[in-house]
Amino acid sequence: MSTLPKTYITPEDYLELDRKAEFKSEYYAGKMFAMSGNRRPHILIVGNLLAAFHRELRSRSCEVYSTEMRVEVSSTGLYTYPDLVVVCGEPRFKDGVFDTLLNPGLIIEVLSESTETYDRGPKREHYSTLPSLAAYMLVSTDRVNVELFIRQPNGIWTSTVVRTLQDEIDLSPIGCRLTLGDIYEKLDLPSGVYPPIRAHARET
Numbered sequence: 001m002s003t004l005p006k007t008y009i010t011p012e013d014y015l016e017l018d019r020k021a022e023f024k025s026e027y028y029a030g031k032m033f034a035m036s037g038n039r040r041p042h043i044l045i046v047g048n049l050l051a052a053f054h055r056e057l058r059s060r061s062c063e064v065y066s067t068e069m070r071v072e073v074s075s076t077g078l079y080t081y082p083d084l085v086v087v088c089g090e091p092r093f094k095d096g097v098f099d100t101l102l103n104p105g106l107i108i109e110v111l112s113e114s115t116e117t118y119d120r121g122p123k124r125e126h127y128s129t130l131p132s133l134a135a136y137m138l139v140s141t142d143r144v145n146v147e148l149f150i151r152q153p154n155g156i157w158t159s160t161v162v163r164t165l166q167d168e169i170d171l172s173p174i175g176c177r178l179t180l181g182d183i184y185e186k187l188d189l190p191s192g193v194y195p196p197i198r199a200h201a202r203e204t
């Protein structure tokens with residue numbers, strides 16, 4: 001019994017396919033991964049963040065990109081679409097199409113049940129290898145909860161968690177602060193220290 005060889009997609013083929021496709025895909029190690037759709041909380045949070053960053057950074061030499069901007073993690077070969085990316089200074093792109101960013105300064109992922117483990121674990125490890133990346137932020141969609149990871153001058157990453165609408169998140173690497181009230185505007189979510197338990201133990 002024989003098995004068919006697995007198809008390996010080169011990065012060049014991936015970019016050609018993804019640029020023509022109706023739906024976006026991520027790429028890693030010769031494989032393309034289709035991206036799933038998002039729900040109302042996710043979509044609202046991304047919109048709120050875009051509005052807040054526009055207000056905070058409009059007079060600065062910073063650019064903010066939403067989910068349409070692809071990011072290449074050159075050291076690991078990952079191509080991905082973060083929910084938001086901020087670049088302060090001159091953005092660098094892979095080629096003249098200007099749709100694949102190489103030097104993000106801040107990356108934000110808005111979490112969902114299907115992506116949270118990936119965003120917290122493997123994806124964060126990939127992002128941490130980007131020399132330009134100074135901060136990585138995770139925003140929960142089931143409760144008021146924002147986690148910020150900042151790279152210190154010695155290369156160590158430190159983390160901060162804020163959990164109420166009155167709290168501010170200090171994005172010192174790009175020189176601005178956001179309130180959680182701005183991030184979660186129009187969403188009625190609980191403030192919680194612990195994530196909800198998704199699996200239910202059987203009663204005895």
